[in-house]
Amino acid sequence: MEARSMLICIVFACDLIACCHCNYYSKTSPYTPPAQKITHLHFFFHDTISGKSPSAIKVAHPSFPTAFNDTPGPFGSVFVINDPVTVGPEKTSQVIGSAQGVWVSTGQEMLELVVTMDIGFTYGEFNGSSISLMSRNPIALNQRELPIVGGRGKFRMARGFANLTTRFFDHVKGDAMVEYHVTVIHY
């Protein structure tokens, strides 16, 4: 093969290879969602900051006094959580999963957090599935609502809301136990 046609061949082959990878998207088409289902969940969430094996750890805090400086979570502090979730209010009742995520203390007028967490289930029908929550959480209010913004496994494409009621709160240590009534709409 003469050099010129050889070059053309190489350029052409390169184009072919490049073209195999040149679309990073599919054709957009109408979407027909499958029928949705509704599931109600009820469980208890244990947030332990104190003691030798806390499930919530403060990983950052402001270097100068801020709002709520006299609490375990002054404005600007950040916690990483891996909190057990149980079927009953007692910590010793069946563990059905865990809540993993990040809590940021964001309130200046009242004690509030912004939470980003995944509540993953390890027991029963929803073992291996999880719900994702991302919201402001005004913990100073005894009752509050957090949105479900997604989920994994059986809760894929989930939407919904969680009603939270604080059942126990130690103002000095910061430990808390919260009851969750969750409504999940999913595929």
Ligand SMILES: *[C@@H]1O[C@H](CO)[C@@H](O)[C@H](O)[C@H]1NC(C)=O
């Ligand atoms: C949950 O699922 C995992 C992975 O499939 C399995 O190993 C485990 O035994 C299951 N646990 C329960 C309590 O069903």
Ligand SMILES: *[C@@H]1O[C@H](CO)[C@@H](O)[C@H](O)[C@H]1NC(C)=O
């Ligand atoms: C959640 O709370 C709202 C009002 O706070 C109430 O209307 C609703 O019935 C509650 N839903 C569940 C599932 O607990």
